[in-house]
Amino acid sequence: MSELSVEDKSKLATRLIEQTPPGEINDVVNDIRSIIEDDNALMPHVIPALRDYNLAQLQVVDHQLSESTPAHSSLLSSAAILPGSEAGNERYVDAEGKRSFAFDHVTLTASDYQPYELPEEEETFRAELAKSLAAYTKNHFQSGFSSVTTSQFPLLPPTPPAPAPPLTTTTEPTATEDDPPAEPIITDVIEEKVGTGEVEPSPTPAVDDVVAKKEEVDEEGGLEKVDELVEEAKEEEEREEAGAEIEKEGRPVVEEDTLVAGKEVPVEEPTDVTTNDEVEPEKAVEEVAPAVQVEERKQERVENPIYTLEIVGNKYNPNNFWTGRWRTRWIVDKSAGTVSGDIKVDVHYYEQGNVQLATRHTSSFPVPTESVESQSIASQIVTTISKIETNYHLELNDVYGELGDKAFRALRRALPVTRQKMDWEKVSGYSLGSDLTKARA
Secondary structure: OOOOOHHHHHHHHHHHHHOOOOOOHHHHHHHHHHHHOOHHHHHHHHHHHHHHHHHHOOOEEEEOOOOOOOOEEEEOOHHHEOOOOOOOOOOEEEOOOOEEEEEEOOOOEEEEEEEOOOOHHHHHHHHHHHHHHHHHHHHHOOOEEEEEEEOOOOOOOOOOOOOOOOEEEEEEOOOOOOOOOOOOOOOOOOOOOOOOOOOOOOOOOOOOOOOOOHHHHHOOOHHHHHHHHHHHHHHHHHHHHHHHHHHHOOOOOOOHHHEEOOEEOOOOOOOOOOOOOOOOOOEEEEEEOOOOOOOOOOOOOOOOOOEEEEEEEEEEEHHHOEEEEEEEEEEEEOOOOEEEEEEEEEEEEOOOOOEEEEEEEEEEEEOOOOOEOOEOHHHHHHHHHHHHHHHHHHHHHHHHHHHHHHHHHHOOOOOOOOOOOOOHHHHHHOHHHHHHHHHHO
């Protein structure tokens, strides 16, 4: 027979994890690691098995003190998985702390806390169940923990405001003197009316603003005066053109008051003279980018959510070689009008042997429809649960008391087949003894 591969050994090892007695998971995993001697091949099989074991055994998770919540504990289970969380990246509900968290099934540590808030109706009923169940657990179990969860989806966090679109700047070139002037944009066109109305002949234009009056021309020497005025106007126009050319060349204009005795007086040149070679800086134009579209998430909701009540009580006594665990899970289905429960008890005794006792009990009862006296519906549900579990606990005590006298005694024969006691001092008188004596000889 060929030897098993490491892969096959790792798969077989996961079965041992599923059968681990209460409180002994660390010892089992360490023993498996020493047998396989290859953590790289073992851990991919061990981690999923540890996850299933922790959920089935209602692993207790301790939450440290924070600013908003005191130190407390919650239970891991399939019902505590956050609705909507993805497989492989599961998150679990801490209903008391109103948070969800990620959990490492190897180191048994919680991390990455995030807010968790239920709708008001579901949270009110869940809180009433949790309060009544916690009081019952504290009175009935010496070291017990309880938890109440619901299948309802939590409220979505408020949608953050859309981020402001970034501003992008583009440069627009500035027109220079060398650029040709832009053509005017004609917006309105009025049809020209020809041959309508009376048109007066326009007078002959004079040079600039020089207008000759008829009286001045008729006077003696009037034409000479008009000629003088025209000559003066021409000289004034030539001086203005000369000044414009000087300004264009970048030289200061010499006014009449700067002339002294026919000589030019030097004039200080301005310091901020702009030449044609310099280009004005380009203007920055801000452009607004289109707004970022934020995808709106739709609030999911379960029409008829169920509520899961869970209790775990652990009792470890390694000095006397025994451990035990009590697990309870009750499901409240208001739409069906029933409360169904499952009670599991595991006991392991391993002094000079290995004996495990596993029991299971199921029960159900109808959901109360209205409050009775001072008890609410949630309080009535927990009261009925406590009565069922107490009766089952008493039955277990009676069964364990009879094990030594009846069950274990029936496992062995009190007398041999001959129905006579064995006399060990006269064992040689039996045929077996004589045969042994002959064999020695």
